[in-house]
Ligand code: IPM
């Protein structure tokens with residue numbers, strides 16, 4: 001076992017962000033102490049709380065720390081307190097600026113139905129049997145980063161959002177998707193709106209051209225409206241999905257609903273530098289401060305960090321399997337509660353997970369010593 005020294009920047013953010021972050025950090029600390037790693041944590045203001053403290057959602061010091069980190073763990077940003085601010089000044093603009101500054105162009109959102117949560121899926125038993133989809137969302141381009149403009153004259157207002165993609169931007173994320181499909185079942189579905197949008201036509205041309213370099217991948221194209229329907233009607237046909245920034249935002253929430261709760265889904269965003277890990281849900285202001293939020297998306301984001309950024313597969317699997325065992329024991333947060341099960345708050349879920357993780361390790365150590 002080689003021990004690792006890693007610098008992890010924490011951006012708890014707003015709403016339920018700090019609560020779920022506390023639970024995930026405890027998991028990472030357990031991992032460090034049990035497996036002999038040294039993780040150094042440094043927390044920085046980001047989002048609405050940074051606006052309150054310094055007037056800016058992404059302070060220069062926060063960005064500098066992120067650049068120098070080995071990996072970044074983010075909670076969530078935003079809340080009604082900052083809703084009246086113009087687009088470029090909101091907490092969310094800090095998140096977009098961070099993605100842009102670190103050039104985080106790949107966003108991986110695994111949509112996995114956990115067998116113990118099957119009955120929470122809105123899909124019937126037949127359809128929900130096999131939902132294991134990797135959504136790869138382009139994260140640094142599209143309508144998110146084009147110019148947003150509002151003009152007004154005597155007749156009223158006129159708003160414009162510009163969507164832009166270049167060949168290079170499509171190529172680099174598509175290469176990642178082909179590689180991911182090759183490492184899985186070789187099925188890749190690229191989702192666009194090429195019957196209407198010029199950006200989508202460029203997207204489809206580029207992805208189609210790259211397919212020639214990946215004969216082992218069976219590539220299919222779907223329009224996004226049809227894809228949304230197919231995801232609900234026959235999700236098992238999907239393995240790896242590649243799509244643009246806006247469509248990926250929408251389809252990943254849909255995917256989360258298929259597997260029981262948006263609270264469960266982690267994500268990884270990567271580019272040339274440090275990767276960022278975050279749950280795909282938002283700051284859920286109505287749940288904040290009540291200790292009822294589901295920390296699983298953030299816990300699984302921490303597990304993804306261990307696996308993808310640090311190559312610590314054993315540690316990552318230890319966390320995931322411990323979460324699954326808690327689910328099997330009927331330990332649930334409110335969003336995934338079911339009759340006859342034990343509904344716990346965010347911090348209690350963390351407490352029980354801590355006990356479960358250490359217990360599993362004890363058992364493992366004992367049985368490997370033949371005790
Ligand atoms: C997400 C979120 C963000 C996005 C918001 C908070 C800007 O919905 O990560 O899916 O639209 O990308």
Ligand code: MG
Nearest residue numbers: 249250253280
């Ligand atoms: Mg979203």
